[in-house]
Amino acid sequence: MIQIRVRKSLLMASGKTELAVDFNLEAGSFCTLYGKSGAGKTTILKILAGLIQPDEGFISVNDEVWLDTGKNINLPPQKREIGFVFQDYALFPNMTVRENLQYALNGKTDKNRIDDLLERAALQQLAHRKPLTLSGGQQQRVALMRALVRKPQILLLDEPLSALDLEMRQTLQTEIYGLHQSFHTTTLLVSHQLSEIYRLSDFIISLENGKIMAQGTPAGVFGRERLSSKIQLIGEVLSIRENGVVYILDILVGNNIIKTVTTAEEVQGLQPGDQVKVSAKAFNPIVQKL
Amino acid sequence: MIQIRVRKSLLMASGKTELAVDFNLEAGSFCTLYGKSGAGKTTILKILAGLIQPDEGFISVNDEVWLDTGKNINLPPQKREIGFVFQDYALFPNMTVRENLQYALNGKTDKNRIDDLLERAALQQLAHRKPLTLSGGQQQRVALMRALVRKPQILLLDEPLSALDLEMRQTLQTEIYGLHQSFHTTTLLVSHQLSEIYRLSDFIISLENGKIMAQGTPAGVFGRERLSSKIQLIGEVLSIRENGVVYILDILVGNNIIKTVTTAEEVQGLQPGDQVKVSAKAFNPIVQKL
Amino acid sequence: MNLDWQPLWLTFKLAGITTFLLLLLGLPLAWWLAHTRSRVKPIVEAIISLPIVLPPSVMGFYLLLAFSPTGFPGSFFSDVLNVPLVFSFTGLVVGSVIYSLPFMVQPLQAGLESLPNSLTEASYTLGRSKTETLFRVLLPNIRPALLTGTVLSFAHTIGEFGLVLMIGGNIPGETRVVSIAIYHEVESLNYGSAHVYSLVLLVLSFLILLTVYLVNKRLVKTL
Amino acid sequence: MNLDWQPLWLTFKLAGITTFLLLLLGLPLAWWLAHTRSRVKPIVEAIISLPIVLPPSVMGFYLLLAFSPTGFPGSFFSDVLNVPLVFSFTGLVVGSVIYSLPFMVQPLQAGLESLPNSLTEASYTLGRSKTETLFRVLLPNIRPALLTGTVLSFAHTIGEFGLVLMIGGNIPGETRVVSIAIYHEVESLNYGSAHVYSLVLLVLSFLILLTVYLVNKRLVKTL
Amino acid sequence: QKIRVAVAANAQFVAQVLKEAYEKETGTTVDLVIGSSGKLATQIEQGAPFDVFLSADTFYPNALHRKGLTMGKPQVYAYGTLVLWTTRNLDLKKGLALIKDTGVKKIAIANPQLAPYGAAARKALQHYGLEAIAQPKLIFAESIAQVNQYVLSGVVDLGFTAQSVVREPANVGKGKYRPVDPTVYPPIAQSTVVLKSAGRRNLAQAQQFYKFIFSPRAKLIFKKYGYYYK
């Protein structure tokens, strides 16, 4: 089990705010940190990694104390058994893929591990290439494998997928999940992406202004209203056109336009640009794979 | 009427592409240029403004020829009666709001115009402030008013609203449309935003890779399938859970999650991450203003 | 010790005139370098930067040849304009302008290159010419770069020594600037005066640099 | 005309040793400046940059006082180490290191500051120490800045004149570097030798700068 | 009313006294430019705007004369004396033989190519056959002035300078000196000349100063500083 309890004052654009969180993670669980930009997600990851010093705090990982400001215990990042995947990947441009992985080797680590990891991520063919010549997805894989070389107890992933396109994102989601399971690491992912969170996480922490607003399972945090066979969408009115006695309403939901016929009363008070909630009771949709 | 026919080879990241467009705009119309990043939208605006030279082309505005590469006619930007609102606003940081507007004055322009324009945009209170001390929306207004000082025949707007939040965007949409109508300019807007396009435009030009893919009214270009009282949404499967004999499917549409109950057959072949089309026939939604 | 203040006054006069001329000359040059896509740009940049790495004695030697009344443009200046270039204040001004040129051009160029293109374009679409755009839009918005260029050119001209020694000599009131005066005082065993002059320059140089670094943490690096 | 090649050889030896020492000294300094949040940073930066604006005669005067066997550290060097600092190659090396310091530190500092922080952090999380990070990650990735710093320090040391004139003493084979040799040849009216020396330096300096500008369009500006 | 006089470095202190005397007498301002004789001659040749040239020898003024840069022929205004000067605790009675001393590590000498006093010092060394021993110890100063500076700051152990330097009141008591035997080097015949460049501006004042240098009053001053006449 991993226990984290830290406090640090942050300098935000809007002034000072206090980051103050206290949470536990099950060993082997997959947890997602979720929250607006500037909420303090990256800061939490870096505090865990020892890259940022909190003003006060306690961190223990599987009964080993990494940080205890009360007792002046503070392991340097080098001694904490973590794997960190940075948002910009932070691959060393001067080294090949293999060298990037080898850089993390220390005496104790088995050298065959590099080959295993390269094979695991289907990177053998690219082992002699420099990172800048790789695609975003390939770079991401290298960063992930590099973070695993030292057999970390915790894997920290800072929005690793946000720069990738949909298809690549899905492939890598599967891969991250697979790695998480086969290496039995505890994984802490920062993500903005609802679908990512849903697919991967056992546990969600929702952060706002440095404080935890909610934590629990994805369904618990997001899916409060259980509306089986009910639909509820938020959209924006694009246009309202008269068509005989009825009105045709164009509503934008995401990038979809819903056209719906409404009565004059319903339309009253509505104008283009208004945010509306669209809900339907007897909704029985047909779902087709694209 | 405004006629544009230009050709220019562009240096894209992916290699060379030819920008080749040919379109006419009604005097006084509100036209939107729509297309992916790098499609050539800004380039078209700058060619119209005389800021970029096309390899070949012809531009005439209300029977005055601005560009005719065949006859070596090429008015400099200073002589073209245009108002240009840049994506970054391009307000002069060293001048106050009033000075920014005054900068555009020439002998012929009536000096009261500055006050009129400031009043029109409710900027009198801010007239003595420097642009960097203003909010995004206020800056946008100043840029818009500055572009109108010289009574342009064409108003060119390069994604003026994309940096603003939803509320501000809607206010300014209304304002732009109002200005367009009261000053009788022909307006050419670059936008990514579907709702913006719907609300404002008489005419849409959809651009891809430097070529026009479609043009016409918004409904004509986007709303090909008229499905009154029918809903069709594109979403992504988040999770599939067994619940007795049925399956509960969470589908993400925009930022909305649709929960729907499906049968085992329907679920077959589906897995989290799949893109799906959700459609319903007898859809009779309730629309409520938020 | 009675100190002769003339070398200090002469030095500031030289630095002032040089800096003024460098502004006139450096601005169009920097503007051109910031906007050109010409292939010769790196060559021009290298030539402008030469004084940073060239020994003052090399520059002094070539200037001496060019300035001598038998060379060009020395003959023109001395015969036609009746203003000799060697061992004269005018000659020092010409030499200093060449010597401090990179210290003016490089910050200005970096400043202009850092401004978004849209400011220039906006000014054009508002009906303003290139010159108006330069003076009313671009320059007021690269004030830190202008400060850096001006201050560094001024300071670097004050710091000139080898070049003045070769083309200026040590003529009181004409070419005896303070860096030369220090050398001269040291040789004449007047350590007292040398100390005063040196201290003035040391304090001044340090304050100038500190101002630049404080006002403008980045821009001195654009040199 | 029979030309003495020794001053050229001596100059390159001086520039080479100085550049090497500057790498050793400039690197930790640049690293500290790039990472510190200390308030004294602008002061340290101003002190390091002083040689750019300070007249060589001021620096020469103070070095002369410091180097003299009655001053410090001159007494230490001459009495304890038995390596005098005035009129010796060692003294020139020490002077040159001070004189060219900003030309090494500033590009390195700019280079280090331009690297994303995450590279350093990644290296730490992979179990590597600060030193290993510096040498295996940071330095290999600021090679253009290293090139610029090295080349400019080298070139600027070659261009040293006023300082050597004051603390060198024009001793053939010991302190008579080429910039001094040119000065003396010109004074002795041996224009022939002066031409050869000057041409060698001019061509060399130009090629050095052109290389920097071509290889690395931005980084010379980081000076 | 201003003239510019180029003065060989050995005479810088005496020239200062002459300048003050002359200024009082005539009201003409005299600006002194100090340097080695050779450097000053070169500068004159390159067009430096000097009116009168006080050299440390006859060679440079004659060379300028041959090139047509002077008004009239140069004339000797005084003879100079070479001295050994030190701030160390050395036994100057040994004379030049001191150079062999292991305690004497650095010896300042004006650049013989440009400074007549340097040339004289070298001649003296040659006379005693000390050249080879001295060679590694020699520091070549730009002029006598730089020699003085090196001696006084203690960066050299020994220096060859002019007697007029050590007779300067400000320098009296700073270290010890001893004249070099005048028979071991050729007499230092210092000559002066009015320059053509004065013609354009202030020939009359220049010629008046030139005359002043040969006046009894000036001769007295020169003698006081250790120069001699034949």
Ligand SMILES: Nc1ncnc2c1ncn2[C@@H]1O[C@H](COP(=O)(O)OP(=O)(O)OP(=O)(O)O)[C@@H](O)[C@H]1O
């Ligand atoms: N070392 C630090 N000390 C104090 N404040 C800091 C420190 N590092 C970052 N901050 C501030 O803390 C706030 C939170 O930053 P953080 O990077 O953790 O946000 P985030 O949730 O990761 O946002 P994003 O989604 O944009 O990455 C920011 O306002 C930042 O300015």
Ligand SMILES: Nc1ncnc2c1ncn2[C@@H]1O[C@H](COP(=O)(O)OP(=O)(O)OP(=O)(O)O)[C@@H](O)[C@H]1O
């Ligand atoms: N002057 C020019 N000459 C040649 N190619 C250019 C020129 N200016 C831009 N390009 C290229 O033309 C392409 C189209 O650029 P443009 O800015 O018009 O795209 P856009 O549709 O406005 O994209 P975005 O939505 O990102 O603003 C880009 O790949 C760009 O590199």
Ligand code: MOO
């Ligand atoms: O007075 Mo001299 O010319 O330095 O020997």
Ligand SMILES: [Mg+2]
């Ligand atoms: Mg973050």
Ligand SMILES: [Mg+2]
């Ligand atoms: Mg664009």
